[in-house]
Amino acid sequence: MTKRDSGKRERLVAAAVNLAYRNGFTSTSLADIAKESGVPLGNVYYYFKTRDDIAAAIIDHHRQAFDEFRARMVEVPSAKARLVSFINMTVANAGEVARHGSPSGSLCAELLKSETTGRDAVRPLLADPMGWMAEQFAEMGHGDDAGALALQLQASLQGASLLAQNAGDPDVLTREGARLKMWVNGL
Structure with a gap:
């Protein structure tokens, strides 16, 4: 090419x-x-x-964006600070999220309803960040609960994103982001 x-x-x-x-x-x-x-x-x-090829390219774009974020986080000295950075990245887009939803979450929700288009390929868009979050929680000393804590963080961010979109109010995500940062810092 x-x-x-x-x-x-x-x-x-x-x-x-x-x-x-x-x-x-x-x-x-x-x-x-x-x-x-x-x-x-x-x-x-x-x-x-095909449309499946386009779906695959969109999914790949989102996966690359997370891979780039993860690579930048190698420089951040603590797992707690890396998790806060993830929350900050999500909250930084609160205005767009209030208009259109979570970029990865909305795509996952839509393609998972499809019978053919990207159904299996889209699952890592939320699972990979959750796995990374679990690694951070484990590094913080929460090995036995790392998966549950990652699920809680991802569910809170995705839920707040959906609620912000539903209300058309970025403040919903901003407030939940502030609460989640306090939660992470208190662990």
Whole structure:
């Protein structure tokens, strides 16, 4: 793939990620992706043969974003600070979350209802961060409870994201984020 081809594919993926987040994956057409990316519709089929290919690219984008976050966290000196950084990352997007929901959570909820599109591939979008959280809780000395604590943190963030979206109020997520940071710091 040439550099020019790579740029088109990146624009298509970015457009697909943004449209699927704003409008939902099932409501996003190939024509929408082409228009948003500035890539001719006929070229979309060169990069993505099926809607499943587009779903896979969106899922891969989200997984790469978490992998990049996890790589940055290696520099953070304590597990507690890493968990707080994860909460801060989520809360930093409270305005968007109040409008469109959790990027990963909304995609998971939508694709898990699908019979074919990305159903199994989407599961790690919430499971991988939870596994990472469990590692942090274990490092903090909560080995026996690490999985349960990770579940509590992920459930609280995803639940607050859904409630913020439902209320159209970013403050819902901001307040829950503050409470979760106090909770983590108190462990």
